[in-house]
Structures are given as C-alpha cells and as structure tokens.
Amino acid sequence: MTRSDGLRFRRLPMVTMLAAGETGAQAGMKHDTQLVHLGRRKAEHEGTVNLPVHRASTILSPDLKSYLGRFDGDRRFETVTYGANGTQNARALASAVAAIEGGHGTVVTASGLSAVTMALSALLGQGDHVLVTDSVYGPTRRFCNDLLSRYGIETTYYDPGIGSAIDTLFRDNTRLVYLEAPGSLTFEMQDVAAIAEAARSRGILVAMDNTWATPLYFKPLAHGADVSIQAGTKYLAGHSDLVIGVITSASETLHQRIADHVMTFGDVAGPDDCYLALRGMRTMGVRLRRQYESACRIAAWLAQQPAVVRVLYPPLESDPGHALWKRDFGGGASLFGVALHSTDLDAVARMVDGLALFQIGSSWGGFESLVAVNRMPLPRAVIPWTETPFLLRFHIGLEDPDDLIEDLAAGLQRL
Numbered sequence: 225m226t227r228s229d230g231l232r233f234r235r236l237p238m239v240t241m242l243a244a245g246e247t248g249a250q251a252g253m254k255h256d257t258q259l260v261h262l263g264r265r266k267a268e269h270e271g272t273v274n275l276p277v278h279r280a281s282t283i284l285s286p287d288l289k290s291y292l293g294r295f296d297g298d299r300r301f302e303t304v305t306y307g308a309n310g311t312q313n314a315r316a317l318a319s320a321v322a323a324i325e326g327g328h329g330t331v332v333t334a335s336g337l338s339a340v341t342m343a344l345s346a347l348l349g350q351g352d353h354v355l356v357t358d359s360v361y362g363p364t365r366r367f368c369n370d371l372l373s374r375y376g377i378e379t380t381y382y383d384p385g386i387g388s389a390i391d392t393l394f395r396d397n398t399r400l401v402y403l404e405a406p407g408s409l410t411f412e413m414q415d416v417a418a419i420a421e422a423a424r425s426r427g428i429l430v431a432m433d434n435t436w437a438t439p440l441y442f443k444p445l446a447h448g449a450d451v452s453i454q455a456g457t458k459y460l461a462g463h464s465d466l467v468i469g470v471i472t473s474a475s476e477t478l479h480q481r482i483a484d485h486v487m488t489f490g491d492v493a494g495p496d497d498c499y500l501a502l503r504g505m506r507t508m509g510v511r512l513r514r515q516y517e518s519a520c521r522i523a524a525w526l527a528q529q530p531a532v533v534r535v536l537y538p539p540l541e542s543d544p545g546h547a548l549w550k551r552d553f554g555g556g557a558s559l560f561g562v563a564l565h566s567t568d569l570d571a572v573a574r575m576v577d578g579l580a581l582f583q584i585g586s587s588w589g590g591f592e593s594l595v596a597v598n599r600m601p602l603p604r605a606v607i608p609w610t611e612t613p614f615l616l617r618f619h620i621g622l623e624d625p626d627d628l629i630e631d632l633a634a635g636l637q638r639l
C-alpha cells in the first residue's frame with residue numbers, strides 16, 4: 225500500500241489472530257468495538273462475561289499420548305502446557321493485543337522491561353551489532369551497555385532525528401534497529417517508516433517500544449517494524465496496580481522465535497495480572513482519549529506560563545517533533561515533559577511538594593495524575609542536553625482538567 229506522501233505501508237488486516245469462537249470483533253471494526261470483544265471466547269467462560277482466572281502450575285493431560293506430545297510443533301503455542309508458559313489468561317490477553325497491533329502473534333511477559341530485554345536477546349546473538357535510539361528508556365540502555373555487551377553484542381546509539389540516514393551506521397553485522405518514539409523523558413520523535421525502509425533494504429530487523437502511543441494511536445508493524453513492544457503496565461492495564469509486558473511480531477517466524485526464547489527463560493506474567501490487564505484493555509479507548517484530551521489542554525496552558533521554558537510534547541505545534549507526530553500518530557499518551565526556568569531545586573520542591581492532585585511517582589498510564597522530576601543531563605551518547613538542570617514529567621490522569629490546572633497554577637505561584 226502506498227500513502228499519498230509516498231511512504232510504503234505493510235498491508236495488514238485491522239484484526240488478525242481472532243481465535244476460533246472469540247466473540248464479536250471483526251476486521252474493519254473500530255478500536256472501541258474491538259476492545260470490548262477481543263480475547264473473549266464465550267464457550268470457555270461458562271456464562272461469565274470475563275474469562276475466569278486460571279491459576280495453575282501443573283496442567284493435567286487427558287492421556288499419555290497428549291502428555292508426550294504437548295510441546296510438539298505449534299501445539300506449544302496453542303495449548304496451555306505448564307503454568308510457567310502462561311495459562312488461558314495469558315493466551316486471551318495475547319490474542320487481544322495481537323489483534324489490536326495487527327500482528328501475527330503476541331507474547332506476554334512479566335514486565336515492560338522484560339518485554340524489552342526478551343525481544344532484544346531473542347533477536348540478537350554473539351557478534352551482532354544493534355542500533356538503539358539515544359532517547360531510549362534508561363533501563364533498556366543499561367541492558368544494552370551492561371548485559372548485551374557481556375554476550376559479545378555491540379550497541380551504537382543513534383540520533384532519533386536521523387531518519388533514512390540511519391543507513392550510514394549500518395555495518396555488515398548490524399542485525400537490529402531498536403526505536404522508541406517519542407523518546408523517554410525527552411520526547412524526541414522519529415521517522416519510523418524511513419528508518420524501517422532503510423533497515424528492510426539491508427535485511428535488518430526493526431523493533432519498537434510503542435508504550436507511549438499504544439497501538440490505538442500508532443501501529444509500528446503497519447509502519448514497517450517487525451516487532452512492537454509495550455509496557456502493558458501503563459495504559460493497557462491502566463490502574464497502577466500491576467506490571468506486565470507484551471511483544472507482538474509481524475511474522476510467524478519471529479513470533480515463534482520470541483515465544484520460544486521467553487519460554488526458555490521462564491519469563492511469565494501471572495494469571496491474575498493477565499486478567500487485570502485484559503480487563504484494563506476494555507476501557508483503554510475511553511481512558512486514553514480523555515487523558516490525551518486533558519493532556520493537550522494542560523500542556524498548551526503550561527507552555528504559556530512565564531516560569532516555563534518549553535513543554536516537550538509532540539502533539540503541541542511548538543514541539544520539534546510535531547510534524548512527524550501529525551503525519552503518523554492518531555493521538556498520544558497523556559505524558560509530557562516540562563523545562564522550567566528555575567535552576568533552584570528548593571523552589572522546584574516547593575512547587576511539587578505542595579501539589580494536591582499530582583502525586584510524586586515515576587510510572588504512568590494509570591487513572592491518576594503524577595509528577596516526577598529528573599535531574600539532567602541524562603546519559604546520552606549523541607544528543608547532549610544543554611538546557612535546564614531539572615526536567616519535570618507530568619502524567620495526566622482522569623481528574624477534571626480544570627482542577628488539575630488550578631493545582632498547577634498554585635504550584636507555579638509557589639515556585
């Protein structure tokens with residue numbers, strides 16, 4: 225499929241991987257409808273709306289031949305074989321995520337970080353070279369620097385604004401480009417399609433951490449990525465009460481490679497967390513829409529305050545990544561950065577500590593508003609931070625945006 229701007233999209237159906245007997249959702253339906261029905265197989269629920277929680281270590285086999293053949297061929301992916309490989313709840317969550325991502329299959333992992341590290345370690349081997357965005361989530365960087373290096377895998381960080389010039393960094397042993405857009409804490413956008421196109425022409429795989437936009441607002445696989453990763457901890461689960469990760473692959477080969485790898489490591493999300501994450505997905509569309517709308521309003525208001533140098537949020541026209549965001553994304557997270565003129569930590573603490581509705585905390589994607597303060601500069605190899613000594617990060621929750629603005633206005637007074 226060729227878009228009007230000439231970028232090539234991979235042809236992917238709106239809904240793939242609908243399991244036999246799954247209720248309702250069909251190709252072409254809108255996200256909100258899909259979110260209500262995906263992962264539900266009426267026949268297995270015994271009348272309940274939601275799939276009950278299947279807690280298990282041992283899975284009993286009906287007879288000896290089924291027991292001996294339980295890991296054969298595709299059966300290891302299709303049937304529930306052992307608690308450490310996930311029970312029915314992991315399967316239901318995986319099939320819902322795969323459908324909304326437009327992927328071949330999804331693997332559920334114990335946390336967002338383990339989804340990242342499992343994908344990287346599944347796709348790379350000794351002697352390989354990986355290109356990672358310089359704006360990557362800090363613990364992903366630590367994994368590349370401290371762990372992949374020990375296994376003979378070399379990482380080069382690239383400027384997120386590089387676009388198709390990424391090909392200048394390709395080596396004979398480059399196996400993977402790893403993207404995250406917008407970047408963690410500094411929110412740089414990337415030209416995903418241009419990077420993916422360059423990588424594809426050299427047979428290099430592309431994986432993307434898409435936690436910020438979620439597949440509701442950006443579908444990495446449709447823009448040329450081979451693997452899409454989400455910290456389901458954030459908007460998918462949506463209630464700040466669990467950690468979980470999901471890895472979705474465009475092809476069967478990649479999906480099986482990652483599923484085998486995750487199984488080999490014994491990385492698993494518990495059935496209760498899978499249940500809660502799937503329940504979170506049912507309301508994800510309305511939550512995200514409301515939080516995104518509030519975030520746009522609050523970010524625009526903050527950008528006009530004299531105490532603020534700039535707001536780092538691609539949906540704002542003033543953001544350097546706005547054009548790319550507008551071209552590719554249908555919306556976004558309710559998460560943005562704020563650079564203040566103040567260089568005085570005591571003054572920033574006066575502002576933050578006195579906030580009544582914004583609580584201090586570092587995860588995001590839940591129903592509640594949060595604020596975190598990061599000391600700058602962050603570890604970066606190619607894009608040095610030359611601005612403020614602190615960067616605030618706000619997560620906008622489901623509270624009324626008028627109340628949140630009032631809280632922030634009082635905070636800026638204290639500053």
Ligand SMILES: Cc1ncc(COP(=O)(O)O)c(C=O)c1O
Pocket residue numbers: 335336337338340361404408433435436454455456457467468469586587588
């Ligand atoms: C962009 C991004 N990716 C991955 C993760 C890791 O997710 P988790 O906290 O579930 O390990 C986070 C967590 O903050 C994140 O912000």
